[in-house]
Amino acid sequence: MTAPYVSLPALPPDDLALSPVTGWTRAHWEALADRLLDGLLPYATPGFAQYRLPGPPSHSGAWSDGLEGFARSFLLAAFRIAGSKGRVGPELIERYAAGLAAGTDPQHPEHWPPIADRSQPMVEAASVALALHESRPWLWDRLDDGVRGRVVEWLGRFVGARVNDSNWRLFQVITEEFLASVGARHSRAEIDAGLARLDDWYRGGGWYTDGDGKKFDYYNGWALHLYPVLWSRIAGPRADPGTVARHRARLREFLGVHQLFLGSDGAPVHHGRSLTYRFAAAAPLWAGALADATPLPPGRTRRLASGTLKHFTERGVPDEHGLLTLGWYRPFPGVLQRYSGPASPYWASKAFLGLLLPEDHPVWTAPEEPGPVDTTDSVLALTAPGWLIHSTTSDGIVRLVNHGTDRLPPPPATDADSPHYAKLAYSTATAPDTPLGPDNHLALIAPDGTPSPRGRIHPLGCEGRTAASWHEAYGHHVETVSVVHGPWEIRVHRVDETHNGRVREGGWALADDTAPPVAESGPGWARARRTDGLTSAVVGLYGWGEGAGTVVAAEGVNAYGRYSATPVLEGTGPLLVTLVTLGTGPYAGASARVDGAGGVEVRFPDGVRERVDP
Template sequence: MTYDPNTANPLSGNPLKTRGDIETALHGLFNPLLPFFSEGHARVRLSGSAAHFDRIAADVEGFARPLWGVTPYAAGGGSFDYWDYFREGIANGMDPDHPEFWGTVERTDQRMVEMAAIGFTLRMVPEKVWDPLPGKAKDNIATYLKNLRRFPYADNNWKFFRILVDMGLERVGVDFDRTLTEQYLEELDGFYLGDGWYRDGNVRRIDHYIPFAMHFYGLIYTKLAAPGDARADAYRERAALFAKDIQHWFDDDGGALAFGRSLTYRFACGGFWGALAFADVEALPWAEIKGHFMRHLRWWSRHPIADRDGVLSVGYGYPNLFMSESYNSAGSPYWALKAFLPLALGADHPFWQAEEAPPDFGSAPVPLKHPGMVMNHQKGNVVALSSGQQNHHMRHGAEKYAKFVYSSRYAFSVEVDERGYRRGTFDGMLALSDDMRHYRVREDNEIAQIAGDKLFACWKPWEDVTVETWLVPAGDWHLRIHRIETPRRLHTTEGGFAIARADLDADFCQEEAGFALAQSDTDRSQIRDLSPKVRREGRAQKALPNTNLIVAKTIVPQLLGEIPAGTTVLATAVSVTQEGIDPGNVPIMPDIAELEMLFQRDGVTVSAIDIAERT
């Protein structure tokens, strides 16, 4: 074959065991970008696809994001041959008289995001990009950065971007109004929930932006702040608390829970572990932190995440625009290079000296009250039962935030035909239709609670239809109980986990009343109907291609059936295991009255939705 999608991945074949392996990985990821630098080196254009911001901003994104890896590498003594590209590119991009000028910022703008990497570089290695420049270029850079920081940044993790720019300006001796820095630090503190958890703005969701943004930038601040800075101490303490929870968003093979938006940033998810090392925060033993970090990069080395020229693609487990956000340009995936922050540390640092240790997750479900999840670890997988969160502003917001269950090994699927109810994937979801063409799924909750290791939510797919859902872990199974009140007859489809589909229909599928199974050489996914009065039919749905985030072709077992007007209870048992692992006996349906009593007594509102979203 002339093109092997796995070996096109710059991480493929790299053992990713040592600091030297990580350095090799960085060069392998950066070098494919070299042909795409513009003549004046201020822009990197990787594709004809677009984001919602202008083309120049997309080119700046392609230029700046590699600095998240290159800068710490240089700070740690690494030899990099292309600093002249970045030095010249920054000077030309901020020169209003140069043809590659990045444009004047006059409002909230994507350039504010990308300037954070440049501020970080000015703070860490000014000798590479600032000191050699003539005075006029320095004046242009100072003017450009001081101008953009005057405008309001988005009310979320973006506020850290002005702080990083300010740290860079301060390092190179540029005078500016520091009251704006302090204002944003105060506002960022307003997003803190407790127990190490933030929310990413005044929104009803908690996702990977907490580790790879809120904590990541906070830990950079911790390392670079002046001695005795009280906020640095707070960030350190919060990160130490957070690590004990967020480790459960990773499986024992290094895969991260596929959940929420911006998953095209891929191994940025592992940047939190590197940021702990950078800030000298031994939140877990160094051997465990290093294990999480290295396993995560190795996990990504086994997926076809790059195009044939080695450039990282928009997508997750493979190139896929269906799952992308409107703000994803071709340069967006290079936020993955945040994972290389620990290259700023010398080889003698305890993080690099430690021998990797395996995780110790235990076998019991792990409740996480702030994101509203119950984590269940399996071999090579972590399953998260989810109370459901909310994102009405992003494409596929329901799939990314409001499914009943998420996974590291099996990820989740996005729907690609809003008028194709019969063709829907609906993994981890209950879809309802009143015309067999259109459908509704959970998009948000009116109530979301956690009680011990169980979850409850009340949601309304239509104004006149109410669904109450309880989620109960049961080993390698989990139970879903839905009590539906509807004034009219509805058709329902409920999906289990999607697994990879083999060529030539070589997988084994079973479809019968109340049961569906999909089984491959490596995985076994099944769904069983436990409903007391309604009997649904099983189906092994061959999903539309490129809907799942991990693999391009999948099968998902489903249950289908009609419910009448009135009140109906649907109960479902779902399991997925790697082939050879017996999920055990099918659990029995719990008593709804007992569940109601449990939540009346012990139910706590999930932090992720305990807010009125700002309009």
Template sequence: MDTEHRAEPPADDRDDLGRQVRDLVAPLIARFSPGGGRLRLGVNTAHYDQAASELEAYARPLWGLAPLAAGGGTFDHWELWRAGLAAGTDPEHPDYWGAVFDRNQRLVETAAIGLALALAPEQIWDPLTGRQRDAVATWLRHAVTVEPNDNNWLFFPVMVGLGLDRVGVAHDRDANTARLDRLERFDLGRGWYSDGPTWQRDYYIPFAMHYYGLIHATLGDDPARAERFRERAATFAQDFQHWFTSEGVAVPFGRSLTYRFAQSAFWGALAFAGVEALPWEVIKGHLLRNLRWWADRPIRDTAGLLTIGYGYPQPHLAEQYNAPGSPYWAMKALLPLALPAEHPFWVAKEAEAPPLPEVRSQPEAGAALLRCEEGRHVVMLSAGQHSPRMRHGAAKYAKFAYSTRFGFSVPAGTLGLEQGAFDSTLALSEDGEHWRPCELPHDPSSPSDGVLRARWTPWDDVEIETWLVALPPWHVRVHRISTGRALRTAEGAFAVDRDRPPTRADTGPGRARLDSPHGLCVIEDLSGRREGALIKALPGTNVFAPRTTIPTLRGDLPPGEHLLACAVLGLEAAASPEPEAGWPEPPTWASIEPLL
């Protein structure tokens, strides 16, 4: 793009991101081991060993530091990362990280080191001695030979290869070509990938599959493949923009939410690769609004370290692969710092989010996105995704709705509705104590016109067919239940922050309603068989609010065939009607039935 006649970059956008890198890294400086190879941020509770955890904490800040250096930004502590790279790759040093081996966490962290070598060799490679370079090269060349997991991990040795190419170290390029060929087989069309042969269509598609592909398209030497990566990313952007509100809030959904603002890294990767999938001012707005929103969240501890959690410190949310340094993957969002100030991305004036349709069906993700309240609230309806081996996998993938206003909740136990925190799902019980929500949906239909369908079988003799219907700002859930046993049911709406008293509440036959300074939430029974209740979930279950109340419909089912239906509404507090205006009217069953 011709930039000759463009104005100067808007004030401080680029400088602000540079300061953000230095601010995030500053609390780390005092936590290096004496030799520099380990960054010790706390007790490791991940499944991998302590050395890998401390390598992770060392490496992940490089996602921000390397672009900062490439773009000419200043940083006063590169000597720590240089010393750490030399020590961590030296088998004779106490800080040695250990060799990378097949499907091992160390391979994950080599990707950031590869990017640092590719973007900032003057800082992290050139000052090393010949012996130190040999040790680094040997360690990284070996990393290119190991077996990654069959998913986005295939990109990690590719990233290492880009770094080794930049510093003139020979490696097995054919192995990386084969990995890239395999990665392209995960292309689903319309810009979507799967993350390996799995059901997941989550943030790993934008911040891993597309992110690394766009870096390779920019730094690699395969023009045909680069063009495919760019074309897919440009197409994906048309869908991905629907995952963000007009104020920059992204839908919390899926695993690895502790990576937080990595969710907007895709927008910066588009800029890095020169892909104007949307006007530059729109791409810039998507990135910067999300970063500003995160800057206002209590996600750092008193020492300034990023915490494990999402909207606040919440270790209960963590996956089995989250160690103290894991959250620093968020720094992937700062990649555009590698671009010069005169790049069109930086020169562009940030634009507001463009108007988008109220409903966007995304068949590849098994989802439909609802834009409510002029785009200030986004709800994702989901059917067909699951992750049975992931901690809290059912809550992260198999709930019916995920909201940018109300988030979602993970269970605190198996006894009672308070422990289960069953927002946005239907839970079933034989005894009223032990509950089973939707966990493994199967046979999903392709979402069309905002209607989704899937089946699930919580017991061998219980089969449920569920439809989700987008009718912004409402959504409707319909369940056809065939059961060979008597069941109790509980179906939750959204979880509402209860730290401030509600302005009004109402429960009774067929309804549970709550209006508070944090938002309005309503669930109305369209099948006329259930009783409303307000369930106070145990603290620390919701990803946005530490303490929540869930408007819920409860009822009993004898053995046989049943049809349950309800309408759910969530609104911002500012959009809630005045009490004297009454409660919002739900869609009628007569208007829903023809859509199924």
């Protein structure tokens, strides 16, 4: 299907006096919101109750996907309407009012699917409720009584329904709190239970797991922290002050860390599910400002949020038709889940939450301030998710080393490896090859050549610049310790001595759209290099022998570019030490020495030494 042409509004000129880092101002955000809303118009059904976008349907089907298009874009429209105090073209308000009337009329051909137990309309109901609350003076208050009654009836099916035990509990909280705000039937017990469940999942340091298990990703920011802030706005005096204060304190702590997940070019670390929501990663930054729950100066908040939005717009997002496609930059199925439908990417609307802050708020008027990666190299151990975050100003890259998050339910449940959770490392400059490639993975190789999965990750500790974990591979115990410094990571792997087969380790998958990365290898090392100089390399420091490294090339499997290349090593030893690097700096000069007690002293290329004990 060829998308119809839409005349898209141009973005304003950069303002480098106010925003010396990105050049972006509130006007850029408003213009891009208008561009996204205009791009949807050709796909609206005649009554504006659904948006049927091109692309394969989700597992919920086209009917639900059409509701998703309305609800998620309604959230964006509500932020735009409320942020301008209704000073938008009246047609924007009118078409969402028309959509509400048609969608909630069971006799209308465009009516919405009902809310049922654990159904996708639950997700979309929360967006409808939020949008109605934030745009209340311009929409809800002006709907006729019949439409308001039907809206309440449709949303009211949430009361008493069964909800997935995850961030979905907050969809129920939001929807029923809106019902309470308009005097409709709701369950205070269900609202309280959803908020209490959130407390069950809190792991400290600003981190929630998304349901039981070790499920840490961007849902922590764009759902588990975001919805409590928005709930308190709906609840007003009905909200318990202690609960609100607790949520704000946790958000404040989280934002001190979340700012470290964004590279100097605005890219978020490419990790976790629902990555097609893209710049929704900026939503918690605005939420912190909105709730007065952020440690960040206002100029830094805008620099980080604008940098993320600008990062994607400079890389073809939205596309030439004004649409958010199912992918990362270009359409790319490797970042999708079964629930991803053509309108799913419009959860990115959450990034525009900052428009609710008035034009004279300091986040819009203060001069931009640099982000953390702009000014200093850093290393931070995050004990709750089991991650090391290390970044370097020389290349602006943020790297995440993973020794704690696999997104598996608690034992004995099992599941297949996901390339967005099972890897040893992720970054703002790379994506994993999908389906599972050799990148950032240590695999035992079966006799038939099949590499072992990582499976369940068992954390062993995360402190300073070191993190460790173990996993079981083909019945063998494999322990890995990572030590980071600058752009480098040294990994010490211990495989139980009953294993006598081959072992393979991959470095970062480097991708490019213009040409395949240059591949080079030699005895005990391999590297891939892009035309801009960015290099991924692996060097065997101990146990790998003198066997030649190789570079595994692939095409069409990486979100960052058409061509990808991963340097890999193969060996057989029970103790293996590897230098893994992503950047533009040197990687020669590293070494490892094993003492009689089994400890490993490692030396980084710049001479810094660390000891890794068994």
